[in-house]
Amino acid sequence: MPHGDNSIFKIFSYNLWRQTKAQFGKRERDRFFPLWSVFICVFCRKPSGHADKEVMAATVLSSLSTSPLVLNPSSAPTVPEPANRVWKEVLSASYSSSTSGNWSWDASDQSVPSTPSPPLSNDNNKSFLLSSQGDDVNEDITESTHFMFEDPIPRKRKNSMKVMFKCLWKNCEKVLSTSSGIQRHIRTVHLGRNCDSDYSDGEEDFYYTEIEVNMDSLTEGLSNLTPTSPTTAGPPPVFPPPLINVPHSEHISMNGLQSHVPTLLSQSAPSTLCHIRTDHAYQGPVTSVRTVNIGEKRQPAASTHATVNKNHALITPASKSTPGTRKPRGEAKKCRKVYGMEKRDMWCTACRWKKACQRFTD
DNA sequence: TTTGCCGGGTT
């Protein structure tokens, strides 16, 4: 499964991510890239904010498909903690995406299985999983949870998974254990709202994402690394645009985005789907039309046509066919046969007029 | 495919 193309794509995606990140405000991103948070998770932004770590994450992602062992950038015999962590995170990411088949394209297709920006209701549903750990940051967890992304499929949730909420505000890597906590954080710190009131217009939802810590991912990720389970891939048509090469633009529209997706990312899924759809819409009529119109030179399978040509009756009036009334063809030779086409003038008028021969009647 | 000729149109 894994191929070099994946690496190219990942690098591309990474660049694209950075570009998009630079060009859009958070508001826009969240609006037009509902899965932005997932995207971020994939590219593992470190709380330290070191650019090289981002690069490293991308690099790791790139090399992941070919050889996991290459992962250690320092090539030290024992994996140092940072690299190990990245590796762990990568595994988690790949594990999550491997359920949908192709690994690399999943990076773009994350949009498919995952929910867009974390809805509040969702958070509420999950918050019971969290122990009341207070609202403040747990740095250790922060260090190890960037790659988890929200997983809409509940069955993948395991006991070993822990849901955290990460602030997506620029240069803010705050991770809290409760949704209310992160909302309050965003409200007070970033939105400048009063901390006393619990009033929320829901805007905070745009600025944080839900992340999961998967303790099993380290081991499971290895076995799932080369996805043998091809795509159960969820709803194919849903193809939101986190990765499209949006050349920014102020007048960006959803239509524009969508139209970009098939071209840039995959010529397979969406376009294929479109074709299939049109084909289906097409085929029915076409076949029937053919059946109806091509009545002419059919010879064998007359019976088949008889059945198929139910529609034919609509076009050729029943009176015309009147199957019983047509007189059986006479055995006698006719003018045409006797004189031939070259002596057509010798035919009887009826024959010339394509009528029943009057000269050689039966 | 060829042949016979019905049904219908045109002149």
Added chain:
DNA sequence: AACCCGGCAAA
């Protein structure tokens, strides 16, 4: 009415 022809169906 004479003429023509599309097209069906049998051979």
